[in-house]
Amino acid sequence: MVIVTIWITKFAPDTVARFAATAPDGPLAGVRFAVKDNLDIAGYPTTAACPDLADRPAATTATAVRRLMDAGAVPIGKTNLDQFATGLVGTRTPYGACHSVHSPEHISGGSSSGSAVAVAAGLVPLALGTDTAGSGRVPAAFNGIVGIKPTRGLVSTRGLLPACRSLDCVTTFTRTVAEGAAALDVLTWADPEDPWSRPVPPAPPPGVASRLRTVAVPAGDLDLDPAHRVAWQAALRRLDTVAAQVVPVDIGAFLAAAALLYGGPWVAQRWSAFGAYLSGAGVDPTVRSIVTPGRDVTGPAVFEAWERLAELRRQTERIWLDVDALLLPVTPTHPTLAEVAADPVGVNSRLGTYTNFVNLLDLCAVAVPADARTDGLPFGVQFIAPAFADAPLLDLAARWCGEPTRVDDRPPAGTTLVAVVGAHLTGMPLNRQLVALGGRLHARARTAAGYRLYRLPGSGVARPGLVFTGDGPDDGIAVEVWQLPHQAVGALLDSIPAPLGLGPLRLDDDTTVIGFLASEHGVRDAQDVSAAGGWRAALRADPA
Template identity: 75%
Template sequence: MTPTAPDAVAATRDVHRAADPDQPIWITLLDPAEVADAAARVDPAAPLAGTAVAIKDNLDLAGHPTTAGCPALADRPATSTATAVRRLVDAGAVILGKTNLDQFATGLVGTRSPYGACHSVASAAHVSGGSSSGSAVAVATGLVPLALGTDTAGSGRVPAAFNGIVGVKPTRGLISTAGVLPACASLDCVTTFTRTVAEARPALAALAWADPDDPWSRPAPAQPPAGIATRMRVVAVPDRPLGLDPAHEIAWRAALTRLGAVAAHVVEVDVTAFLDAARLLYEGPWLAARWAAFGQLLEPDGPHLDPTVRDIVRRGRDVPGADVFAGLDRLAALRRRTEPIWSDVDALLLPVTPGHPTLAEVAADPVGVNARLGRFTNFVNLLDLCAVAVPAGQRRDGLPFGVQLIAPAFADAPLLDLAAAWCGEPVADAAADATGSIAVAGATGSLAVAVAGAHLTGLPLNPQLVDLGGRLAYRARTAPGYRLYRLAGPGLPRPGLVRTGDGPAGGIAVEVWQLPHQAVGALLGTVPAPLGLGSVELDDGSRVVGFLAEEHGVRDAVDVSAAGGWRAAVRPVGPGSP
């Protein structure tokens, strides 16, 4: 239920009463009179009417300082409000205050703040995660239902995981960063914290906007890119151990078991290239971007500066220009190595962190512990992906454990649906997502068509489906009993899918595309014999129209069923192949 405006006023009183010096959530709390005045102006029909919101103190709020965790900036009130904050206010939200953070949003621990270190809501001895520490704890403790953070390297997902809440890191540029004190402008994302996926949806809908005043903003495409399915059914997991702490490992194994009840298919993949990309953020030239963003605020040294933040970022001033371009080349190579994975799966499941350190462990090794926390999060913005951190129960010691669902850019809407399924929440049925651009499978005037060969995402004939107005509805496999053949003949290799009754028990990989009715006839006209349309039974027992081969047409064909699908059957083998 959407709160009413007086709820924000009551929340303000609760926040002031609940102030705890051992849990320094807030840097600036708004005066109750200012909150009451804002609440009185809220339109009751607004989508976020009266929702109390906390914002990380690297986002501007007119009339209040943006400290970014640096007390030297506390006497400089902002003259305008960050676009993301303004859009929440325009949607009826009421701002209660500005929250603590790792200084200059540089850290994943939540301890690098002269205003004090937050801790996990489950343990005073364990870190809250950062850099959006205060925002995450404000939601986890029930002070507000919604908070804004930022996530450059994982600063939204790590504190969400450590406090048992939902952290949405959208596609870069989907939410404006105008009015955000930058950490690394090309990678910065405004993120949300909520207790449920359902609470995140209207917030993301209000926040998503192509801002002409933000050079890093970009509009969501009218239709998501071709490989993004409306319904996510195939989830990848790492094909090898991840080196997790023992308590995390046990919780991760439980999460993998849980995934079997959420995803239709779980696929093991090599995540080495993703993890190699993650190391670039602090071991590569991107430190120079932080120095460019706020390096001038790190001189001269003084008690207002966190020594770890200063030491890390000052290394960026000496990065040679040649190293920057070498880093970009390395990132491009790693991105190319990851791309084939997204042709076969909808999302990737990973733990958010390898472990959950104590405040004492961070104090003993502030750089090393922090670096390890970013192992599974640092690559997401570098590789232009979106992600949602979701709770995955508790470790045996009672600490929250979180996982993240990761997908390509502009897959935000179906990824939220997958996150909702993970959390046991209803999946949205609306025809429009947070970006205003999702097509519903089974829409009027369209037909679901299964393809098994060169029309698959990323293969040579896939552009035909896109040009005909098609949209990938979901990835699937056939029911058992189908075989796949490589048909003889010149030109582009062609597949022949035949139900022989003795095919692989796991079926054959297919994609189901939603095509306008008139497009189906046009497509059929491009398909030569012995292929034609017929009924294909899928792994879930449903039936769709699909391209099948006549049995007499595969007598001289090569049986490639053992590959499990056409993409694997035609994939090059040898040096340089993915």
């Protein structure tokens, strides 16, 4: 099924042939791709779906587009979108609303509607979109494809007509995770001329593991329509086959942050970006009504919202101490075109329930297809992780999709895996020792059954002792596995006080690593805290 409203500018065959003839022999040689029409291509207008801008050809090509072309990819046209990238529905455009490739009655999602549909319809294997509130994930979910929303600043936004400059991300749409990862490899670059660009850190931030094994899911019920709810339950069952541990968590702080985007002062940044165009004849009335109030946002309102966001960010940071990624549905529902027409603002706002917080909280995400709904419509889920966890997050998404992974479970040559259980965990007082020794978090894990955890007596830094007794909890004790240079293991051992030491420790996947253990006689007078399941949980239950 081909939707005729995909394109705003479709390049003529001779133009595409000219691009192809001059394309270098790079890693994406010959790959045709589509470009959302809020990204510049020199010589062609960037309309952002506003006809008033159709007579203004761009002088230069957006950095993201240029990097794909320099890698051998060939652009074939510029795609439709919710005007000024303001919407998650794909209907706020005078160029005609797109619909899902799976149903002419249901919306395509937006704002990157044309780009997603072009990939889903098989017209191109790759398309560029953008994502401020979910525009790179919602249309992926509604069309059964993969949408990668990288860490903010990982991909340059120079040459993008912004929606909300501090939050905008350039995204990819592909049919597979592997294709998206290959494109992201090319797109990733610290652009010195983009003030919002950020370099990939030489080492991942503390708490970002090489392999993501522990996935959080919402602890309570979600706001989902009936068909979505059935599909979500199936997705949770599927997760049990992908993740080593599934951890229910309270997502209230994430949802509260999401509510800030549409209910807070960020609309003022949209007004700053394109408010000057909103008086034009070609402006969508819904877009105008949403963004115009941004001109009246006060300074105090901005700072109040930033302070509230900081509070919520701190609350969510506690969750990331225990898990690698969060799995959520992309949307609560899949509306019809008629439902959006009847309530264009309300339906759109609900669609952002599970996507709006991601950029506000500086997270990365990838939307992937799950099993279809009972009515045959596609259902998409998203894996979300902290900033700069992009590479291992894509590996997790590949495992979900049954694709080959790019992360090697084996530690790099010259390193040893060491399991820590207490004061050396991420965020704990002695974790800095591991970082100073050149350590990197390899994976969150649990011990095999049979281990017990004890709170050791004494002053100073609170420490636990882990002992194999044979009768410990069947689901083990939470640990972190770190990779350390060989020479660092000796230095670490020298710093460990009795009754602790290093010895062989069996994990829940039946592998054995070196780990922190206590002698049995050393825990005779210690409190057994095994029921908490881990040291961090034990401290939360009884911090004394």
